[in-house]
Amino acid sequence: VQLQESGPGLVKPSQTLSLTCTVSGGSITATHYDWNWIRQSPGKGLEWMGAVAFSGTTYYTPSLKGRTSISRDPSKNPFTLQLSSVTPEDPAVSYCARVYHYCPGSECLRRYDYCGQATQVSVSS
Secondary structure, three states: OEEEEEOOOEEOOOOOEEEEEEEEOOOOOOOOEEEEEEEEOOOOOEEEEEEEEOOOOEEEOHHHOOOEEEEEOOOOOOEEEEEOOOOOOOOEEEEEEEEEEEOOOOOOEEEEEEEOOOEEEEEOO
């Protein structure tokens, strides 16, 4: 499985950032997998932004206050992140990653098993 992020690299404040993750070697509708977006801003740790599950259900971090939207086309493998109203606080290295859900016993677990190489996002007027 390979994941590859792509995007504009530079957006202006208040614009909407759109990033695409192209997936090869696996299907985004395959059961037991979620497809995630994660970022790391300068001087900060990794921040999980959201995910789209194999079922199409989406999940978002509350910290981005409703600015995040993740979508997919089940007939195709890319999935897309949109971050609206970008600010000077949003520059980051952004990753897409796959999470595998499994239940080896009575407890169900999840682990990141594949990740893209990242794309840089800058915000400047």
